[in-house]
Amino acid sequence: MEDIKADNNQVISIVNTATGDLQFSLLNNAFHFKKALMEEHFNEDYIESAKYPKSTFKGTISNLKDMNFGKDGIYNVTVSGNLSIHGVTKEVSVPGKLTIKKGSISATSTFKIKPKDYNIKIPAGVKNNIAETVELTVNCTYEKKN
Amino acid sequence: MSRKRIILIAAICIVLAAAITGYMLWNKPHKEVKDASGVKITATELYNNFITDSAKARTLYTDKVVQVTGEVARLALNQQDQQIILIKTPVSGAYINCTMEEKTNAVKEGASVTVKGICSGYISGDAEMGLPGDVFLVRGYPFTK
Incomplete structure (x- = not known):
């Protein structure tokens, strides 16, 4: 048994501080695994990145009234919206933290999803080696656009 | 060489080949970029x-x-x-x-x-x-x- 971990820095995320709208879009084929074989299986058998090149999230900060983008601090937020992976869109609500420091915004969140909810089939032969739930960690830094 | 021994050697060879193939697949390197022609x-x-x-x-x-x-x-x-x-x-x-x-x-x-x-x-x-x-x-x- 070993941890299967992959990183993806090919992400565009936009937060609208006026409306609380938050969106992420990432390229599925850019997940980088330690092993080339894991990467190949992920792209070809699980996420099917040629057929479904992107995963997206579009949502809003539910407790926008608790936020003060003009004041430094760490704010606990709940973000609700639609998560689209592998051609399946599901409503999710996830906790996160927004950090405001000298005008810059960074966002972190950790939440879990089940591959089967997104119609990602794990072959029977490796079912015991792959967890039923996958942990997703988000870490974004934003720049102000006028 | 007896028939049993030939079968045993053949079986060992098959298992070894499968193990080596599996090991090589598991450890195959990522796509070459630096020296690839792009x-x-x-x-x-x-x-x-x-x-x-x-x-x-x-x-x-x-x-x-x-x-x-x-x-x-x-x-x-x-x-x-x-x-x-x-x-x-x-x-x-x-x-x-x-x-x-x-x-x-x-x-x-x-x-x-x-x-x-x-x-x-x-x-x-x-x-x-x-x-x-x-x-x-x-x-x-x-x-x-």
Whole structure:
């Protein structure tokens, strides 16, 4: 048994501080695994990145009234919206933290999803080696656009 | 040699071959980028191809080694301390966004650069907010040959 971990820095995320709208879009084929074989299986058998090149999230900060983008601090937020992976869109609500420091915004969140909810089939032969739930960690830094 | 012994040796050979194949598959290296021959293209052409006909551009460039030349707009580091080179495109605020495999001091903002890397594709931005998208390259190397 070993941890299967992959990183993806090919992400565009936009937060609208006026409306609380938050969106992420990432390229599925850019997940980088330690092993080339894991990467190949992920792209070809699980996420099917040629057929479904992107995963997206579009949502809003539910407790926008608790936020003060003009004041430094760490704010606990709940973000609700639609998560689209592998051609399946599901409503999710996830906790996160927004950090405001000298005008810059960074966002972190950790939440879990089940591959089967997104119609990602794990072959029977490796079912015991792959967890039923996958942990997703988000870490974004934003720049102000006028 | 008895028939039993031949069968036993053959079985051992098959098991060994399977084990070696499995080991090699499990440990096979990632796609070679540094010394691979990449598709030579300018940042302008690559970006224009993705925004005018993304389906065709995906077929031509996605998951392939490309060698992109353009002007360095900005250098940055991502959260994993990897160097990012943003190459200018014809669209203001839109870049060929290259995540580099190794850090380099040889690349300067405003100078011309050629980066060889694997093209991951294009992510559109948000038209309503006036934010254009980027074309992404991963496992990039500055091309010096």
